Amino acid sequence: MIRKEFLKLCTVGVALAAVGHAAIAQTYPQKPIRLIVPWPAGGATDAVGRALAEALRVQLGQSVIVDNVAGAGGNIGTQQFIRQPADGYTLLLATSSTNSANPYLYKKTGFDPVKDFTPVASLAVIPSVMIVAAGSPYKMPADIIKAAKATPGKLSYGSGGVGNSAHLAGELFKSVAGIDVIHVPYKGSSPALTDVMAGQLDYMLDTGAYGQIKGGKIRAIAVASNKRHPMLPSVPTFEELGMKGMTMNAWYGLAAPANTPPAVVERLNAAVQAGFKAGDLGKRLTDIGAEVRPGDAASFSSFWKSELDRYAGLVKLTGATLD
Incomplete structure (x- = not known):
């Protein structure tokens, strides 16, 4: 008798939960949404975040406020994000740096890379491009390698x-090429790109420089992808130049806090997919050099976990650590 009553209560509970989720899906969102971008304004990450925010605003009919909470390689903004209610009103622009690399680069990130997040939707990947100043004497990666080996510890690259x-x-390039160069970190990509253009840095491997390349302010000499980039058809890949293993890109996706109701996740994913279908989101992303990667929450979750495994090997290969 007790077991029957228990099963009856469970059935009722499941039914009520289903009704509750349906109600959430119909009413969400009822107020502005905050999108945390854990990197400074400017650069590729911020551009992706603002393109996403505009698409969500159009599709959901609510304001989406971009909040750049930078610091500690994206950890500070991400730590702030995981402390927010799981109600769909605070979202995160998840990135390969923060959500795949940092768990292996930092001894303590302040968050669990899987348990503290609900993957919502994948957005795009952007291949890294090796860039130099427009007037740089380096015409190809081999020129940089030759100079670095002739003067160890003298050349510098920015990030x-x-x-x-x-x-x-x-760091991957250093490892593959077997060279000793100086890493100069900046607070965001924009100041680093400025110093590349001015010749203060010898080179940079960046994902957000496509506009400057197109404008002739800097020169691209290799793409860290398995195929040439459609925006840079004349620029060879590292593999074409004989450097195997030099594949590196940044990925971007939308995440909600852990335990966000499935109905909210579905609503958000549907809004992202609608943004891609409308054309505006995809165009804004491809304009900055991104390859769009639309998909459902389940496929994004699988990709997220596979990238954690890939970056574990990558960080081990490069020997890069931050603390």
């Missing part, structure tokens, strides 16, 4: 901060 994709790509 948008310790732990970001440019830093890890730079």
